[in-house]
Amino acid sequence: MKILMLTWEYPPRVVGGIARVVNDLSKRLIKDGHQVTVVTYKEGNVPYYEVDKGVEVYRVDNFIINANNFIDWIMQLNFNLVAKASEIMQKQGKFDVIHAHDWLVAYAAKTLKHSYDIPLISTIHATESGRNSGIRDEQQKYINDTEWMLTYESTEVIVNSNYMKGELQRLFGLPFEKINVIPNGVNPLNYSGIERDYDFRRRFAMDNEKMILFIGRLVYEKGIQHLIAAMPKILSRYNDAKLVVAGKGGMIDELRAQANYLGIGEKVYFAGYVNGKDVNKLYKAADISVFPSTYEPFGIVALEAMLAETPVVVSDIGGLNEIVQHRENGMKCYAGNANSIADSILELLFDPQLCANVVKKAKSKVRNEYNWNKIAQDTHFIYKKAICETVAEKQRKEIEQAKAGKVKKSKESDLKKLIPFSRKNQAYA
Secondary structure, three states: OEEEEEOOOOOOOOOOOHHHHHHHHHHHHHHOOOEEEEEEEOOOOOOOEEEEOOEEEEEEOOOOOOOOOHHHHHHHHHHHHHHHHHHHHHHHOOOOEEEEEOHHHHHHHHHHHHHHOOOEEEEOOOOHHHHOOOOOOHHHHHHHHHHHHHHHHOOEEEEOOHHHHHHHHHHHOOOHHHEEEOOOOOOOOOOOOOOOOHHHHOOOOOOOOEEEEEEOOOOHHHOHHHHHHHHHHHHHHOOOEEEEEEOOOOOHHHHHHHHHHOOOHHHEEEEEOOOHHHHHHHHHHOOEEEEOOOOOOOOHHHHHHHHOOOOEEEEOOHHHHHHOOEOOOEEEEOOOOHHHHHHHHHHHHOOHHHHHHHHHHHHHHHHHHOOHHHHHHHHHHHHHHHHHHHHHHHHHHHHHHHHOOOOOOOOHHHHHHHHHHOOOHHHOO
């Protein structure tokens, strides 16, 4: 297949989890014999065009017009994505499918779909309502409505957990059969040959300290504030512990103030943004990785920690709740409950045998259930399904036009083969 990926982030530009998902999925599809073209935003000194291990990557600028706000900036980006994708198709021909990632590329995806008559598949990685525990202002409402529009325009929708499938049904009224659950994955070779680097580890904690690691964006829904609130209880029972917070975000000053207010400023180290190779080293250096999100559609960071053989503690919500089974391949805690977070961490600190058991089962689960080979095959099946549905819809319209005497009637035998795949959007319009 010729596949067009639309995304606002692609390595080396990494804002959240979308960049890693698009990168890994595209490269796996290439290995399966498909042709993948990514059109994305250009940031920094990266080339406008490159071939990244078989994936053709086109990047566009977004500074032609200075935007008044983030929504205007995104709209301008979508105009530029459409222009670049159209230019590519004029030279190389149409794509078989368009795969759009989140609302940030929704308008480009819709425009290209209708302009070139190409099936559209979208992956909804998270929702605005979920990130903010509801819709409270005009910008959030705009983003929420744009998410609905993208799912409406898509022939098929992909989400990464059963939790997200339920959320899309509740928020947008999507038909059950239109939403496909395909989890994210990690490359099992990421940690091959990587051992604990003690010189690297000493940048964050002393040798006698147990390193408790958080990696992620410093935003409210990641729950880092609850992990910091749990540290006084942890330190009162296990003083040789150190919390390392890796990431950047708008809450950084607030979190520093929280740690100082609790009197644990010297036991919480803010490492800032960490690049790819150092992320792998950090997981290996850590004794426990904690992801206390209050909203998490999937939680790819948990898979990375599990693959790195680090015991994990996660909150019992969203995709994290589906990945981890308590005391089997990790530990769970109640979301937003600092006391529960502390109890799960302390149990691991005082029970080395439990750590060894959960690490072994966790690594096995990640290798068997979250590998990109299976994920790419499942995604390719959704592409084929979308193509069949699009053809069937065309056949349906020809039949309706034939009945109205406008065109020659299509072969009903062809229609019967395709009609089971078709589905009308009126069910949730």
